[in-house]
Amino acid sequence: MWIIIGLAGTALLLFLITLICLGIWTYRDAKLRGLEAGMWTAIVVLVPNFIGLLLYFLIGRKQQQTLCPSCGRKTEQSKPYCSNCGASMAQVVQSLVASKNNSKKPLIISLICVVMTFIFMFVAFFASMYAQPEMFSSKSITIGQIQTMKPGVWKMSFWYFDGEKSRAIEIRDGNPSALNVSAEIEKGKVELGLAVDGKEEKRISLNNIDSTYVWDLSGYPENSRVVLRLYGDAAKGKVNMNWKD
Ligand SMILES: [Zn+2]
CATH class of the missing domain: 2.60.120.260 (Galactose-binding domain-like)
Incomplete structure (x- = not known):
């Protein structure tokens, strides 16, 4: 029984590490892109089944903003000209891409942890079936x-x-x-x-x-x-x- 609790506990811990790493990565990535870092981190961590992460990739990253070197205000990076003063943004985009070296480590760690979470969950499930079949069969x-x-x-x-x-x-x-x-x-x-x-x-x-x-x-x-x-x-x-x- 203790083995099963240990396995399930490890699975839970791994899942927590997954969320923490994803949160760190999202926060950094969103910050670098001039997005609402806190909000996107909350979405990625709290929306279940990694739907939050999907939303971040599909919507969040598309809204990327940058600072206009000419007027200093925020503008959409995907547009070639600043929406405030009309200055050309071609060079800015170039330099921003170069500076965007957010470490992928947290993302990789969270991926590994997710896989391990599933492995531990499966092992815990089969161990409990083996150790206590009545746990599953006593129910009508x-x-x-x-x-x-x-x-x-x-x-x-x-x-x-x-x-x-x-x-x-x-x-x-x-x-x-x-x-x-x-x-x-x-x-x-x-x-x-x-x-x-x-x-x-x-x-x-x-x-x-x-x-x-x-x-x-x-x-x-x-x-x-x-x-x-x-x-x-x-x-x-x-x-x-x-x-x-
Ligand atoms: Zn401008």
């Missing part, structure tokens, strides 16, 4: 389930069934007198339990029942509340029950 999960619940009928097919399902039936005037069960279990295990008035009477495995299994209900007293309970253990297959007489 059913995937790809098709169920038919009509009076006297309970049919269910499932691609993955793990957990419990139950359905109550009432015995009146000796009806129903029998429960017919058939099942085709391809993977995992399925058991059927039958509780009468809250007490489990018996449980059978549905993995190896051939043809139809008949469960005699005639011995139960009038107005008994019978609960059918299916227990799935990573199972795939079909169960068909009916108690029409």
Whole structure:
């Protein structure tokens, strides 16, 4: 368990380093380009899934501004003339590009950290699956389930069934007198339990029942509340029950 916490903690730490490095790089890069450095750093760090970084590349960097050597005010770098005084900007652009040597180190470190974050997360995930499978299987999960619940009928097919399902039936005037069960279990295990008035009477495995299994209900007293309970253990297959007489 401690190994898993350690792995997950390392993944978290690596992710934090990723964000810090990205923040440093963005701040410097935006500053050099005369952009709103604080705002772009916040966007890159806080907008999830690196969408902030994408926005910075697609929008932020396009808005690059520079100082006009003639009038000293900020102007868009992509335009050939200053928008304030009309002076030619060709030379300024040249010199700015030359001075723009923002270190790519933080960007590279953050890329490495992102890859390592994923590796640690995967290792932590598989380690926890291996060490504590009940952590994943104790939850009642059913995937790809098709169920038919009509009076006297309970049919269910499932691609993955793990957990419990139950359905109550009432015995009146000796009806129903029998429960017919058939099942085709391809993977995992399925058991059927039958509780009468809250007490489990018996449980059978549905993995190896051939043809139809008949469960005699005639011995139960009038107005008994019978609960059918299916227990799935990573199972795939079909169960068909009916108690029409
Ligand atoms: Zn100007």
